[in-house]
Amino acid sequence: MADAYQLQNGGSGDKKPLLELYVKASGIDSRRIGACLFCQEFWMELYALYEIGVARVEVKTVNVNSEAFKKNFLGAQPPIMIEEDKQYTDNRDIEGRIFHLAKEYNVPLFEKDPTVEKRIESLYRNFKLFVRAKTDFDKGKKTFKVPVDIDALPPAIKIHYNRIVEQLAGIDQLLADRQTRYLLGPSMTEYDCELMPRLHHIRIIGQRLLGFDIPHNLTHLWNYVLTAYRTAAFIESCPADQDILHHYKEQLNLFTNQRETLQSPTKTHTLPEAVLDEIKRRGLDRK
Known part of the structure; x- marks a missing residue:
C-alpha cells in the first residue's frame, strides 16, 4: 500500500473533511497508479473539490492481491473511499458522497445535461x-x-x-x-x-x-x-x-x-x- 499521492491544502485544513481514496495499483509496479477507470473518475472529482479548498484528499494505491488489503477491506474492490470512520465501497455511495459535498459548497460538478x-x-x-x-x-x-x-x-x-x-x-x-x-x-x-x-x-x-x-x-x-x-x-x-x-x-x-x-x-x-x-x-x- 503506497501513500504517494497527497492533496492537502494548508490553512484551516482540520475543518475540512479528509477523504481517503484507495485506487487499484498497477499490475506491473504496485507503487504506480493502475488503469481502473472508476478510480480515475473519482480521483478527478475529488481533485475538483480539493482544488477549490473544499476538502483534504489523500489517494493511496493498493495491491488487491496482498494479504494486508484483503484483511483490511474484507473482499471489497477499489475504488474505496474512507471519511473518518465511514467506509464507502460501492461506486454509487462514493459518487453520492462527492455529490453532496459538491452541492453543500456550491461546486457545479454535477450539473445535468x-x-x-x-x-x-x-x-x-x-x-x-x-x-x-x-x-x-x-x-x-x-x-x-x-x-x-x-x-x-x-x-x-x-x-x-x-x-x-x-x-x-x-x-x-x-x-x-x-x-x-x-x-x-x-x-x-x-x-x-x-x-x-x-x-x-x-x-x-x-x-x-x-x-x-x-x-x-x-x-x-x-x-x-x-x-x-x-x-x-x-x-x-x-x-x-x-x-x-x-x-x-x-x-x-x-x-x-x-x-x-x-x-x-x-x-x-x-x-x-x-x-x-x-x-x-x-x-x-x-x-
Whole structure:
C-alpha cells in the first residue's frame, strides 16, 4: 500500500473533511497508479473539490492481491473511499458522497445535461466490444497493419468500428456546436471526469493493440483531448501507457512480454503534429 499521492491544502485544513481514496495499483509496479477507470473518475472529482479548498484528499494505491488489503477491506474492490470512520465501497455511495459535498459548497460538478449523457453513455461499451472482437481476430498474427485496413475486417468487427467512429464524430459535433472548453462550459464536470479517461484509454489501446486512432479530422474532439492533457485533475490521476496496456492485456488474457514490464513508465500527453497544427490554425487551443 503506497501513500504517494497527497492533496492537502494548508490553512484551516482540520475543518475540512479528509477523504481517503484507495485506487487499484498497477499490475506491473504496485507503487504506480493502475488503469481502473472508476478510480480515475473519482480521483478527478475529488481533485475538483480539493482544488477549490473544499476538502483534504489523500489517494493511496493498493495491491488487491496482498494479504494486508484483503484483511483490511474484507473482499471489497477499489475504488474505496474512507471519511473518518465511514467506509464507502460501492461506486454509487462514493459518487453520492462527492455529490453532496459538491452541492453543500456550491461546486457545479454535477450539473445535468441529457444531450451530453446521450452522446457519451455507450461509447466505452462499444469500444470494449471492438477491443474483444479485434484482438480475437488478430490472435496468432505476429503483426497487424497500422492503421487498420477497415475494409479487410469481417463485417461483425466493422460494425463495432463504425459505431465507435460515429459516436466520436457525434461528440466532436457537440463540442463544435458549443464552442466550450469542457462538455458543459468553462469548468470540468462529472461528464468530463467520465469521458476524458475513457478517450485516453481508447487512444492508447487503439494505437497499441488495435491499429486504431481517433480520426484526425475530428478536430474539436482532439482539442478536447488536448484540454484533458492540460487539466491538472487528469494529469495527476492518469496512469502510464504501460499500465493501461497491461490492464487490458490481463483482461483479454493476452501475452505480456518482459520487455513491456521493464520499460520506464511513459505518458502520452501529446497530439499528432498535423492535428495540433490544425487546432492552432483554428485558434481552438486558446479557448
